[in-house]
Amino acid sequence: MNNIPAHIQRLIFIILVIATILLIVDLVIIISILSEKISAKRNAKRRSEIREKIQQYITAWLMEEDLNIQEFMSKEIANYFSNIQLKFKLFREILYEEIFNANKVLLGDDQKKIKELYTFFGFEQKIKKEFFRYKWYKLVNATNDLLAIKALENSTMFTELLDHPNQFVRLVAIKAEISMGGDQVDILSEIHFPLSDWEMYEIISFLKRSQFKQIPNLSKLINHESITLKILGLKLANIFQELDLDMDAASFVVHPNPKVRTAIIEYLAECGGNEYLNELKRRFATEEEPVKIAILKYVSLHGTDDDVPFIFNKLKDAYPAIRVKAAETLQNMNSNSMSFLSYLESNGDKSDQKLAIHVLNKF
Amino acid sequence: MxxxxxxxxxxxxxxxVxxxxxxxxxxxxxxNGLDAIDLYDEVQPDIVITDLQMPFSGGYELIFHIRKTRDAQTPIIVLSSTNVEDKIVSSLELGANDFVEKPFRFNELIIRVKRLLGTSV
Structure with a gap:
């Protein structure tokens, strides 16, 4: 060793130190990974044990027909739900999840029993505290949970939120107001913000899911000065097949906003008569694509054999969506008549005939 | 039963259960649907209740197995959260006897099961 020059000795020493450090770092990493894995496994096992117990408990509670919740809690199966357990965050978290899992799939008395559990464990009170948090998403989540468990009671706070700058808060406020029922179903006409397509879709889906016997005052919505409320009103009238509406349909057919024109034509197609047939065919050429598609739907439901040439010409339209709609329209119109085939016989154009054969084969 | x-x-x-x-x-x-197919052959049940979307293989595969592979007439009730008309129709077309949409009432499901089995309601 003494023969090795000093600078080489220093180099060997440095290499040994670095190697030792790397070895220690490796060991630390391996140990931490292993301990992480063991702890994750232990946690998963614990979660699954807790979940199993909670599921047994919920099942026992739902099968119980004669006891109220206080009496049930004195039974042996409820021992596990001591105050000590309930203090653990993980336990409460899983209990909350499972109550919602059950709530999601049950109806009627079974759902009411799930709601009793929710209230009994104090989740309702706790979640209502989230209303007053600064973070908007906590308010949204809390309201959605209370809506799902049907635990939303009369509250005036949502009226103020209808004009909140955040669209998620506005939407949840609308849903809350609607679900609280009564005259508040008319709350839609109190909205001052223009609704986005997404908001409209969500409101319509919510109303459909809620299966309300009383739908909003649609005439009020349709005649509202807000364009988006007008459109929402027409879409709802179409979905709920509301025939008794106080509105000037003729003025909507020529409304400057194409979305209003589309909505009224779709409504008239489903719920109206054929009085607009000629006017809509006349307007077709100058209309925008979505309005054209709505017109084709109207013609398919109210048109006669005389309208076949009009639709047939649309098979050659520049827009693919219109060509497809025209083909579907021809197929619908011809389910009860031979007008399409008669038209073909009278039409000597070879390319027209080829196109028609293609459409017939396709549909 | x-x-x-x-x-x-x-x-x-x-x-x-x-x-x-x-x-x-x-x-x-x-x-899951895979276990259900194995258990169907093993248990030979009088009636089957199945969800549509499950891991590994779903309710459609189970219905197909019972109706097409085994050619059995065991009553099948589909219990699913899907409210898409196409899915309801296609499961009935494939051979399911009834469709119960989630959320549901237990009592309603029990009545449907008993009706299909021809036992007293």
Whole structure:
């Protein structure tokens, strides 16, 4: 060793130190990974044990027909739900999840029993505290949970939120107001913000899911000065097949906003008569694509054999969506008549005939 | 009467098993379509209740197995959260006898099961 020059000795020493450090770092990493894995496994096992117990408990509670919740809690199966357990965050978290899992799939008395559990464990009170948090998403989540468990009671706070700058808060406020029922179903006409397509879709889906016997005052919505409320009103009238509406349909057919024109034509197609047939065919050429598609739907439901040439010409339209709609329209119109085939016989154009054969084969 | 229940949500499966046990059914439950196909051959149930979307293989595959591979007429009830008309129609076309949409009432499901089995309601 003494023969090795000093600078080489220093180099060997440095290499040994670095190697030792790397070895220690490796060991630390391996140990931490292993301990992480063991702890994750232990946690998963614990979660699954807790979940199993909670599921047994919920099942026992739902099968119980004669006891109220206080009496049930004195039974042996409820021992596990001591105050000590309930203090653990993980336990409460899983209990909350499972109550919602059950709530999601049950109806009627079974759902009411799930709601009793929710209230009994104090989740309702706790979640209502989230209303007053600064973070908007906590308010949204809390309201959605209370809506799902049907635990939303009369509250005036949502009226103020209808004009909140955040669209998620506005939407949840609308849903809350609607679900609280009564005259508040008319709350839609109190909205001052223009609704986005997404908001409209969500409101319509919510109303459909809620299966309300009383739908909003649609005439009020349709005649509202807000364009988006007008459109929402027409879409709802179409979905709920509301025939008794106080509105000037003729003025909507020529409304400057194409979305209003589309909505009224779709409504008239489903719920109206054929009085607009000629006017809509006349307007077709100058209309925008979505309005054209709505017109084709109207013609398919109210048109006669005389309208076949009009639709047939649309098979050659520049827009693919219109060509497809025209083909579907021809197929619908011809389910009860031979007008399409008669038209073909009278039409000597070879390319027209080829196109028609293609459409017939396709549909 | 033997009943096979295929449902991937563990809590709902427990509830269904417990409920039908109380109605004096001999219940076998599983959480995926693949197990359900094996159990169908093993248990030979009198009626099957199945979810549509499950891990590994779903309710459609189970219905197909019962109707096409085994050519059996065992009554099948689909219990699913899907409210898409196409899915309801296609499961009925494939051979399911009934469709119960989630959320549902236990009592309604029990009545439908008993009706299909021709036992007293």
């Amino acid at each position: 033997k009943i096979l229940i295929a449902e991937d949500e563990s809590l709902l499966l427990k509830l269904l 417990d409920k039908f046990n109380r109605e004096s059914f001999e219940v076998t439950g599983c959480q």
